[in-house]
Amino acid sequence: MNLTLGPILYFWPKQDVFNFYAEMADLPLDTVYLGETVCSKRRELKLDHWLELAKDLRACGKRVVLSTLALLEAESELKMLRRICNNGELLVEANDMAAVQLLSEQGLPFVTGPSINIYNLRVLKQLYNSGMRRWVMPVELGAETLQQLLQQADEARLAELETEVFAYGCLPLAYAARCFTARYRNVPKDNCEFCCIEYPDGIPVRSQEGAELFTLNGIQTLSGEHYNLEHELPRMQQIGVDLVRLSPQREGMAEVVKRFDQRLRGEAPDSIALVNSQQCNGYWYGKPGMDWLESSS
Amino acid sequence: MHTRSGNVVAQAFHYFGHLTFLSAAAAGRREGSECCMELVCPAGSFPALKAAVDNGAGAVYFGFRGATNARQFIGLNFDEAKAAKGIRYARDRGVRVLCAINTYPQPQGWAQWQRAVDMAADLGVDALIAADMGVLGYAAERHPSLALHLSVQGSATNYEALNYYQRQFGIKRAVLPRVLSLAQVEHVAKHSPVELEVFAFGSLCIMVEGRCYLSSYLTDESPNTCGACSPAKAVRWQETEQGLESRLNEVLIDRYGADEKAGYPTLCKGRFDVEGNLYHALEEPTSLNTLELIPQLRRIGIQAVKIEGRQRSPAYVAQVTRIWREALDAAARDPDNFQPQPAWNSSLSELSEGTTTTIGAYHRSWQ
Numbered sequence: 132m133n134l135t136l137g138p139i140l141y142f143w144p145k146q147d148v149f150n151f152y153a154e155m156a157d158l159p160l161d162t163v164y165l166g167e168t169v170c171s172k173r174r175e176l177k178l179d180h181w182l183e184l185a186k187d188l189r190a191c192g193k194r195v196v197l198s199t200l201a202l203l204e205a206e207s208e209l210k211m212l213r214r215i216c217n218n219g220e221l222l223v224e225a226n227d228m229a230a231v232q233l234l235s236e237q238g239l240p241f242v243t244g245p246s247i248n249i250y251n252l253r254v255l256k257q258l259y260n261s262g263m264r265r266w267v268m269p270v271e272l273g274a275e276t277l278q279q280l281l282q283q284a285d286e287a288r289l290a291e292l293e294t295e296v297f298a299y300g301c302l303p304l305a306y307a308a309r310c311f312t313a314r315y316r317n318v319p320k321d322n323c324e325f326c327c328i329e330y331p332d333g334i335p336v337r338s339q340e341g342a343e344l345f346t347l348n349g350i351q352t353l354s355g356e357h358y359n360l361e362h363e364l365p366r367m368q369q370i371g372v373d374l375v376r377l378s379p380q381r382e383g384m385a386e387v388v389k390r391f392d393q394r395l396r397g398e399a400p401d402s403i404a405l406v407n408s409q410q411c412n413g414y415w416y417g418k419p420g421m422d423w424l425e426s427s428s
Numbered sequence: 429m430h431t432r433s434g435n436v437v438a439q440a441f442h443y444f445g446h447l448t449f450l451s452a453a454a455a456g457r458r459e460g461s462e463c464c465m466e467l468v469c470p471a472g473s474f475p476a477l478k479a480a481v482d483n484g485a486g487a488v489y490f491g492f493r494g495a496t497n498a499r500q501f502i503g504l505n506f507d508e509a510k511a512a513k514g515i516r517y518a519r520d521r522g523v524r525v526l527c528a529i530n531t532y533p534q535p536q537g538w539a540q541w542q543r544a545v546d547m548a549a550d551l552g553v554d555a556l557i558a559a560d561m562g563v564l565g566y567a568a569e570r571h572p573s574l575a576l577h578l579s580v581q582g583s584a585t586n587y588e589a590l591n592y593y594q595r596q597f598g599i600k601r602a603v604l605p606r607v608l609s610l611a612q613v614e615h616v617a618k619h620s621p622v623e624l625e626v627f628a629f630g631s632l633c634i635m636v637e638g639r640c641y642l643s644s645y646l647t648d649e650s651p652n653t654c655g656a657c658s659p660a661k662a663v664r665w666q667e668t669e670q671g672l673e674s675r676l677n678e679v680l681i682d683r684y685g686a687d688e689k690a691g692y693p694t695l696c697k698g699r700f701d702v703e704g705n706l707y708h709a710l711e712e713p714t715s716l717n718t719l720e721l722i723p724q725l726r727r728i729g730i731q732a733v734k735i736e737g738r739q740r741s742p743a744y745v746a747q748v749t750r751i752w753r754e755a756l757d758a759a760a761r762d763p764d765n766f767q768p769q770p771a772w773n774s775s776l777s778e779l780s781e782g783t784t785t786t787i788g789a790y791h792r793s794w795q
Contacts, residue, residue, distance in 0.1 A: 202636055203586045204612050207650070212588075229588035232595075246639050250532040250653065253562030257596070270533070271641040271650055279535035304642050305696075307636040308607035309791035311710060315702055320795045336709050337701040339678045340548055344700060345642070347709065352635070413648075419677055420645035 132368055133161035134391055135295060137378040138168045138198040138289070140303060142327035145175040150161075152184050156191040158388045160372065161190050166198040166215065168244070169225055170310075170349045171208045172325065178214060185221055194222075201226040201246045202306040205386055210331075223313065224267075235261035245270050245297050246306070252283040255292070265293040267376060270302045270358070273417040274366055281371045293373040298360040299387060300378025301333065301346050301353035302420060313349040329383040343409055354420060356411040361394050362426035363415055432713065464675025464760045465726060465733050468526065468625060469749045471739035472504040477514045478522075481747035484753025487524035489557060490514060491655075495537065496544040497528045498559075498581050499738040500655035511551055524554040530579035531655045532560045542566060549574050555600065559583070561640055564597040578602035580627070580734075583638030587619040594621040602626055603734060605636045606716065610790045614728040623731040628718050629748060631781060632788050634711040636694055642695055647677045656696045665690075675697075687744055688691065691782060717776050717785035719752075719768040722759045744779055 136155055139148065145381055155163065165181045165188075167173050185195040197215050200208055214381055216233045225231045226244040234241040241319075242265040249255055258266070268277055277296070284292060313323040313333060331348035333353060343355035353405060360367070360375075368377065376397075377387055386401075393400040413422030434496035469485035471477035480488045491497025492729055493505045514527045527548040533541035541563055548556050549571040556563050556574055561582035567574055578584055578593050580603040593599045601623040604613060617624055623786040636680060637651070644650035647662040662677040673685045681698035684690045691697065697794065700709045716736070718725070725733065733756075735748055751772045759766040777785050 200637070201605070203589075206615060209586060209588060227584050227586070227589060228584060228592050232588045232592035235592070248532055248560065248638060250534050250652070251538055251562045252535065253538075253565055254560065257561045261596075265692055267521065269641075269652075271644045271653065276534045276536070283535060300643070302641075304645055305640040307635045307710075308608075308609075308795045309634060309711070310795065315705075315709070319793060322790060334702060339683055339699065339701055339706065340680050341701070344646075344680060345680065348704070352710070353708075354643065372733055416645070417648070419648045420641070421679075 132364065132372060132395060132397070133374055134159060134388060135374050135376045136160050136164065136388070137297070137300070138164040138166055139375045139379045140169055140301075140351065140353070141333060141379075141381070142169040142170070142173045142234070142325070142329055143331055143381070144328060145180065147381075148176060149184070152188060152383055155388070156188055156193070157387060159392045160193060160388060162194040162196055164196045164198045166224075166391070168198050168201050169204070169306075169351045170327070171200060171211065172195055172323065173327065173349075175328070178218075183222075185387070186304075192294045193250070196222045196224050196242055198224040198244060199226050199230045200248045201244070201303075203227050203229050204308070225263075227246070231258065231261060231263075240245065240260065240264040242295075243267065246305060250276075250285060252280060255280065255289060256287060259289045259292055264291050265295060265374070267297060270297050270304070271281055271414055271420065273415045274363070274370065274415055278370045285371070294370050294371065294374050295374035296367060297358065298363070298375045298377065298381060299365075299391065301356060302350060302414075303353055304345070304420075305352040307350050307352070310350050311352065312349050315347060322412055324383075354411065356409040356421055358412065358414070358420075359410040360415055361362075361391055363412070364391075364394050431722065434699055439732075456541065465722075465730055465756060466524075466625075466722055466748070467752055467756055468732050468734045469550050470738040470745060471514065472499060472501070472740065473742070474506070474510055474517075475742040476738070476740070476745045478517060479742040481518050481521050481627045483749035485518075485523055485749050487526055487587070487692065487732070488518055489528050489530040489552070489734075489738075491530075492544050492547065494540065494544075495531055495654045496533075496541050498530045498579070498651050498655040499528075500531075501739045502660070504739060508547055508551070511547075515551055515553065521667050526555045526577065527553040527556050528557040528579065529563055530559040530581045532581075532652045533562065534653070538562070540697075545571070557603070561597070561774075564593070564599070568597045575600045577625070578622075579638075580605055581638040582725045583636055585616075585636060587616050587621070587731050590616070590620050603627075606627055607789050608637045609792045609795070610721065610724060610728075611792075613725075613730070613790070614661065621760070623670070625732035625734055626718075626725065627716060628733035628735060629716060630714040630740075631694075632714060632786065633713070634788075646679055646695055648690040658692070663693055667753060674789050689782070711786070713782035714784045714786050715782070716778035716792060717773070717780065718786045718787050719755050719772060719776070721787060721790060722768075723763050724765045726759060726763060747775065748779060 224242040310320040333348040336345040346353040414420040466486040469480035471488040471490040559579040649656040681693035
């Protein structure tokens with residue numbers, strides 16, 4: 132199994148993004164996903180900047196995939212999607228069926244992100260026949276479903292298919308028309324002043340009793356707790372997972388990567404806290420996502 | 429697809445006295461846009477189906493018992509015999525019947541979903557409403573004459589996504605998620621390869637349907653996996669010194685003062701704490717009501733409007749269907765001067781969550 136770095140889900144200033152990837156370039160990551168997946172108004176980096184980053188990361192031996200928007204509503208968003216799908220060089224991660232349509236029409240291989248609903252073998256086969264060569268399991272699915280699916284995929288001889296599991300970070304749980312960050316700031320979405328840039332790890336939403344429930348990130352709602360499957364890597368290996376996705380956070384990401392790398396190599400990880408937040412792993416065990424269960428592997 | 433006999437059409441005409449409505453049902457897409465939109469109403473039970481049919485629905489939609497449909501509620505939905513009875517009742521009165529099998533089966537459940545599709549086909553429904561590509565693929569392959577509608581749970585918000593579903597599965601119609609502005613709906617309609625149906629009235633999902641896992645994050649059930657959002661089994665009400673509390677799997681969703689009206693703890697409509705501010709961080713308890721948009725929806729070529737609410741009572745379905753029938757007919761008679769009657773809107777508001785309504789994402793400022 133190898134580690135991947137998911138796309139940055141938050142809105143960071145351009146220089147911070149460049150600095151972040153400069154740090155990531157030397158870490159044991161197989162694949163780095165680049166691009167904006169949440170809001171088309173976030174334009175600190177233009178496509179050319181992402182391509183420049185891709186070039187640097189590839190020079191450091193990383194595989195690079197361009198990620199695309201999850202919720203496409205406007206023609207301008209489809210235009211950008213077409214540009215990304217026509218980049219002519221890099222693999223693309225489809226986060227909406229529009230991308231699947233454009234990529235499959237061109238006969239290009241592609242990756243599907245966690246917001247493409249793949250819950251059974253028929254869908255895996257359907258998308259495999261459309262050109263999907265790697266898929267990220269939807270976050271609400273767990274080990275048991277994955278095990279059954281991958282056994283079936285094996286029998287169906289989907290030989291070139293790679294499986295990736297979202298294993299660390301706040302979970303992307305929902306997308307909306309409404310911008311919750313703008314709502315929090317009491318400004319209209321169309322005049323949002325790009326305020327997401329002030330919240331590099333989103334805005335925490337707590338219950339009236341102080342429980343960490345969700346994280347607001349523009350039109351996206353993430354989990355309040357950090358999903359962490361670091362103890363589940365042996366089971367993933369056994370099931371046949373190929374890639375383990377770590378989702379970027381503003382501080383301490385290098386430590387997260389190192390810790391997962393140590394776990395993968397069977398070493399005891401350094402005793403460093405990954406993040407100052409509660410952790411959860413319920414989905415992996417078929418329980419409410421926010422639950423934390425002691426590892427059985 | 430079942431075509432209606434002339435006799436049935438005549439019966440239906442007699443029954444409703446709506447020539448425009450009938451010609452719309454018979455009309456193709458071209459006339460549909462400038463004629464009349466199909467009124468698609470919820471049937472969570474046989475009495476609700478009857479209420480919808482008797483009050484002017486153009487089509488009713490229902491699901492089978494269990495997790496195969498997106499409104500799994502205890503005591504609701506149809507077994508095979510009830511479905512056959514409902515289909516007969518509707519069809520005798522010229523009303524089409526659509527069957528929703530619109531959740532996402534996992535390997536262990538696949539056989540159940542497959543049986544549901546076979547049952548819908550054998551019952552002769554007018555169309556299957558599905559979201560999962562596996563279900564769509566199976567239906568297209570096994571029952572090629574069964575018309576397919578892409579469910580709102582299919583989460584297609586743009587015409588390129590619709591192109592995929594049309595080319596791969598031959599879908600005839602798609603239900604659009606409740607996240608698009610009117611201008612965006614118009615743009616999709618202009619380029620869509622299939623008929624479009626939009627939500628007209630009822631509960632308001634604020635997240636794009638089919639890609640919201642908030643419910644399974646707090647409980648173990650979601651619309652995708654089980655057809656349940658904020659499931660009743662996880663709800664607990666408690667009177668406390670600070671007020672009436674609603675909880676979902678023990679998470680406090682809201683707390684009500686003595687003068688406040690309590691609502692069902694749908695998790696996206698809770699009052700939460702964001703950096704010290706207590707408010708409805710995602711959405712207020714409110715319902716969607718698009719009566720005022722009827723002329724625009726007609727003009728941009730929407731073929732059908734959907735009333736949400738298979739979990740609602742037959743009385744609710746009857747009243748909402750009747751008002752919408754009246755409104756659609758008024759708009760068909762005189763589209764240029766259509767104005768929703770105040771009585772319609774006040775009746776609909778009374779029926780709504782939080783007794784308030786909004787046109788939601790259709791109006792950009794709401795977003």
